[in-house]
Amino acid sequence: MNLQYVQGEALFTHTHKVPKQYPYLTENINTDVIIIGGGVTGSIVAYYFTRQNIDCVILEKNRIAFGSTSITTTLLQYELDSNARKLEPYTPLENSLKAYKLGLQALLEIDTFIKEHGNLCDYEKKDTLLYTSKKEEIAELEDEYNFRKANGLDVEFLTASSNPFSFDLKAGVYGIDGGAQLDPYKYTHQLLEVSSKAGLQAFENTEAVKINYLDDGVEVETTYGYQVKGKIIIVATGYNTQLFTKRNFGVKTTTFNIATKPIASFEGWPGRVLIRDNSSTYHYLRTTADHRILAGGEDISFVPDIFDEDAALEKYKLLEARIKTMFPLIKGVTAEYQYCGAFASTQDNLGFLGKDPKNDKLWYCLGYGANGILFAILGGMMLSKLYLGSFDENLKLFKVDRFDG
Numbered sequence: 001m002n003l004q005y006v007q008g009e010a011l012f013t014h015t016h017k018v019p020k021q022y023p024y025l026t027e028n029i030n031t032d033v034i035i036i037g038g039g040v041t042g043s044i045v046a047y048y049f050t051r052q053n054i055d056c057v058i059l060e061k062n063r064i065a066f067g068s069t070s071i072t073t074t075l076l077q078y079e080l081d082s083n084a085r086k087l088e089p090y091t092p093l094e095n096s097l098k099a100y101k102l103g104l105q106a107l108l109e110i111d112t113f114i115k116e117h118g119n120l121c122d123y124e125k126k127d128t129l130l131y132t133s134k135k136e137e138i139a140e141l142e143d144e145y146n147f148r149k150a151n152g153l154d155v156e157f158l159t160a161s162s163n164p165f166s167f168d169l170k171a172g173v174y175g176i177d178g179g180a181q182l183d184p185y186k187y188t189h190q191l192l193e194v195s196s197k198a199g200l201q202a203f204e205n206t207e208a209v210k211i212n213y214l215d216d217g218v219e220v221e222t223t224y225g226y227q228v229k230g231k232i233i234i235v236a237t238g239y240n241t242q243l244f245t246k247r248n249f250g251v252k253t254t255t256f257n258i259a260t261k262p263i264a265s266f267e268g269w270p271g272r273v274l275i276r277d278n279s280s281t282y283h284y285l286r287t288t289a290d291h292r293i294l295a296g297g298e299d300i301s302f303v304p305d306i307f308d309e310d311a312a313l314e315k316y317k318l319l320e321a322r323i324k325t326m327f328p329l330i331k332g333v334t335a336e337y338q339y340c341g342a343f344a345s346t347q348d349n350l351g352f353l354g355k356d357p358k359n360d361k362l363w364y365c366l367g368y369g370a371n372g373i374l375f376a377i378l379g380g381m382m383l384s385k386l387y388l389g390s391f392d393e394n395l396k397l398f399k400v401d402r403f404d405g
């Protein structure tokens with residue numbers, strides 16, 4: 001991962017010991033599926049493939065979960081970045097609805113994983129709130145509420161008079177059991193631990209430097225000259241895809257996060273629900289298992305190779321001020337961790353899952369958009385089935401070439 005994609009001291013990688021260190025590759029090996037990228041996405045894919053008894057290897061060029069995974073805010077919710085009606089110019093309403101329902105399915109998958117393997121990653125189910133403090137956006141949120149309600153999603157509509165929160169809310173769509181949160185660093189390690197016990201071979205500090213497509217499979221050349229031979233590769237390298245394709249996936253912004261020092265009580269924030277606002281420089285907030293507030297947003301355009309530290313410090317201050325304004329009853333709000341990084345989104349807010357249109361041996365699992373982790377779960381489920389010969393119609397939503405001319 002280029003350093004420009006992650007800047008600052010991320011909460012999740014700085015508050016825990018490294019649970020396990022994986023070796024680097026020191027010999028040539030054979031497998032069926034080569035997953036490239038040891039972030040949360042690659043680890044989710046590895047979990048689903050290993051669960052289906054498919055022989056696979058995961059290669060991470062740096063350390064496990066130190067890429068975008070280290071800075072993800074991890075608000076896991078079925079709703080997309082934009083409201084369904086706003087996405088209509090790019091995708092029909094029925095597709096957004098399908099994505100919502102698939103998101104709920106992915107949430108259930110995480111819940112099942114935790115029930116089967118234990119909660120080692122601070123997993124918690126959560127309600128969600130999408131709100132606005134602007135009068136002119138009330139109708140938009142009401143419309144989103146009506147759309148979800150009419151389609152069987154468990155939502156309530158909040159108004160200024162029924163607002164249980166301490167911040168200014170003119171309208172809100174409250175999703176009951178619509179989300180979850182977890183620690184992405186611990187979760188990634190837990191997935192790898194479970195999968196390693198089931199046969200996965202994981203390597204860190206092992207970069208894929210060249211891909212050779214052969215008649216009978218694919219060969220990945222790695223750092224120090226060792227090779228992995230397999231039948232297909234799955235690209236789970238996040239925002240770093242240049243080695244595999246010239247295709248430009250998504251539009252990048254830089255997004256900023258702060259994590260406060262632990263806080264004694266969360267007055268004005270019932271249920272410590274996941275919060276997202278509907279403004280154009282949008283914000284998102286949640287709390288953590290160790291009682292911090294995580295706030296993110298203030299996005300700006302991403303400029304490769306340039307990092308303006310002063311501008312970032314301004315953004316962190318704005319985020320801290322925003323928390324204080326929203327929660328005047330919460331005492332001791334002080335940012336302890338401040339970090340930022342690239343974030344990529346797409347017109348229809350969905351990621352990319354599936355085969356390269358021109359190369360059957362090149363597959364992608366790219367969780368672009370604010371629901372990246374849930375898309376990775378769907379990718380793991382549907383791609384492992386595809387590998388075994390069964391095509392899930394829902395894969396069409398995430399087709400790699402869906403925006404091509």
Ligand SMILES: Cc1cc2nc3c(=O)[nH]c(=O)nc-3n(C[C@H](O)[C@H](O)[C@H](O)COP(=O)(O)OP(=O)(O)OC[C@H]3O[C@@H](n4cnc5c(N)ncnc54)[C@H](O)[C@@H]3O)c2cc1C
Pocket residue numbers: 001036037038039040041042059060061062063064065066067068069070071072073074075076206207208209236237238239240243255256257296341342343366367368369370371372373374
């Ligand atoms: C600030 C922020 C907030 C977010 N909030 C949310 C959220 O609330 N909810 C949500 O669901 N999603 C969210 N996302 C999106 C989500 O974080 C991403 O979908 C997810 O973290 C990306 O994980 P990844 O494993 O795909 O990428 P990464 O964690 O970047 O992992 C890719 C890995 O590939 C490795 N790699 C790259 N090239 C090679 C190579 N040639 N050989 C070997 N390894 C290689 C890299 O070193 C890296 O470790 C957020 C993202 C950001 C940046």
